[in-house]
Amino acid sequence: GDMLQFQDIRDASADFLEKNLCPGNCLNMLLLSDAHCCERLLELSWRMALANFTLLCKTEDFLRLPKDKLLELVESEDLEVEDETLVYEAVMGWIQYDLPRRHEVLPELLRSVRLALLPEPYLRKQVACEQLVTSHKLGEEIVADAIRCKMKILQNDGLVTGSCARPRKVSQALLLLGGQTFVCDKIYVLDHKTREIIPRADIPSPRKECSACAIGCKVYITGGKGSENGASRDVWVYDTLHDEWAKAAPMLVARFGHGSAELDHCLYVVGGHTAVSGAFPASPSVSLKQVEHYDPQLDKWSLVAPLREGVSNAAVVGAKMKLFVFGGTSANQEKLPKVQCFDPCQNRWTVPASCPQPWRYTAAAVVGSHVIVIGGDTEFSASSAYRFHSDTYQWSKFGDVTAKRISCRAVTSGNRLYVVGGYCGAQRCKTLDCYDPSSDTWSSITTVPYSLIPTAFVSTWKYLSA
Template identity: 70%
Template structure:
């Protein structure tokens, strides 16, 4: 470090080569007065004489120590000298500052980024410092590589990958992107702003995805989500699927499923690719009450391009629930269709549907064929309840009329039981009777023939348990049991035991026990597995765990924890998502979450309309329904519906004051006529 002592003088003069020659001539005159003279701290003075534009600098500088008076002469440019002196001065200032306390001031100009972008855009428009030319269609756009690489991983990879484009001065997109769309992307790159409207949103999304302007792609997807309509939902479905826009895809699917009667008659439907048409027509949540509409849509899709699509007829027929078609239509229209009879595989499918239809009409056992399985929108909703918590009646929920209609009395009134539907039948298991005795009984209600029957009793009497259907079998999970005659020996201990019921064999068997015994847990099935959420543990604590049963391995696991300790909650399944709502705390009573059966991740959804403890939930179509429950002294008197596409709840109807719902199930709804 060069330390300049006090009272030293540094003089710098700048001479030209011509002036030095003149200095050697007779009659030499002294140089003109300095045009720059500055005084520096500590009585330092620097004089710079500039007779000509270019010159050689002669530096006369005092020694860098206080006891030396020698001088040295260096040849430096003005810039080099300035830098040298700046370094010395700065090092000197640093040494002075380090002896005392350090004051810090952080300067930030919020408008700096915008002003830099504005200036860069101005340079682009003037073609200053641009180093690459982009071509699209008949137009060209000069740009700066650094700007493009900074806002697009596509351009970053292009310019740094060592390929031909990394050194080329021009990039030609030809017809792969419209020049107006490229111009919008470049405007965004240089200004951080772009106007999205109905005319450009889809093209911008495609171009943003191709050139990896992720912010543009996401902004366009959000714009299209807000502007979804039955008239464009099929197009949005294809667009979102091609460009991995997850939320737009989910919303588009929901709208296609709920507006199938309208969209199946459009050209967009007829132009769907094979895999998309099959996925749509086979969807469990396709909203149509008349399967004839699906059958006719399948044939129309085939006939739209018969030569190329004729081979896909068996695949399309499998998407139709043929056994749910009216018997007359199945026999007189479907079985006589020339197109079907010309293909052996297609004819086999129709013959199987006829056999299943006869079995349904004759009430000849359980029909498990896929062609006889109703879609979720073809399900009937049943409530079980009574004037007290002792349940004595079964009610039908008419979703169209928004009414709750009494259907049948329960032969043996009970409370703290569990109810589950398999096909067209409702199974009521266990519970406590009027004398508080714990029951093993299983009552079955046939919704087609509207009659009750008794099935084989459970192996363990229990109450406060959960139940769910899995692969056409009934499972009962956890709960409490009687004080004597069964295990465990105390009614205060939550059960670990799990039982499986086969309706065809009318037989119960024990399967693997829970990892931790629970009662009052929410139990559902999805993706060929059982899930139990929360509940009361054997130590009377709320269990904040998710327990999962895999029937293939006959083993329970704990794949996740609950967002909060839960008991007296309700759960229902929409697609691959499990929705859990309600509970016995101030917070859980009004909250709702969804749980992915694939990733085991939780997501908070919209809160329910009222606080609910011990409420009941069921899914129908693409919506979720919740009824019953109470909190404190307040009973919940509404039947509420949750729409996942809107993430919102609304009340459908009011439950009669005399009805306290204690179970809620969804059964198949066959229309045999």
């Protein structure tokens, strides 16, 4: 149908294949949909392959994959494997399946494996001594570099450096910040095995309307209103590896009700309010335009280009090397129905799209090539969710969420979207819900303890195994 340009026939065929998609045929569907430009079937097949890699990597379909598709799979941040040994053994199995033709691509494939995440004894005794590796000079050098990186990690007590040591997204922990009231005073962790939300650490300086963002293994809590209700410049950093707190350099502008996001291993804080009346940069009633950039390596803040329109209570997220700000409360206290986008290479903000509806108190998180925006402060927006394509700036309806949520929190971890908190009328939303894009389904993970009102939700790297 595609060759004869019968679009309707092709689409009907793609719909039929989507309905019959399963882990057992997803690799063949991946190749088929890619060849015939069936975008939705391609995305569904791709997500199913990432989610079921542990089952697929020993199948005939996997061993017959072309090299470019194999590389795309094993290089993906979204590959759902907690044990990198499985990825290494899958790659070696693929090479051995057709050794005469595939041995020459060994170095390229070894670089796609996070070798420094392998246990040290396995890396030294199994990988470094593997005959296929020792018979290839460049392969030997790549493994030797990985061993040096592994030793540096261990000597620096978990410090991650280099692409061969970067955990995949599935190797993440979900942390909730909040307290019994709207004061954020404690960090909690979700135990994926028991599905319990467990207290992890007390926040040294409790505060309201702060923002939190994770970079690697650390959580950065910025601004907010302290015990005397004044806006704060403070930045507290929680190291999840060592269960330790430290103070970072303070922000340049005291603020609360702002958003924060990570982009290229740096932190950005956006908008909010400040309590300094009649002085730089604004009075408490005006939403800030000021945007700050923080470099964790230098422990230094700097101002970047200001927002086109100042906002507070907006959803802020980093995607495709750009910063996106969805809606929020504008300077004149109205809901701003705009998407503001920051390009750090040009140090410039644009307004590439409007929001489907005026928004504030929404949540946003990146799932694949889309940003999912959920909830809001009206009865209608609280039950809705939308996809925003970060390349084309187009919107599509995502489908209703499991519960109406005003002022909820959302984060992506392990290729899944998690949503928690919020209100529906006078009722608190008590569940932590999960959306799995590979099956296009929602499920309830656990019930939030009554003593916890979530004010932030982040996902951090887990500790690297020795």
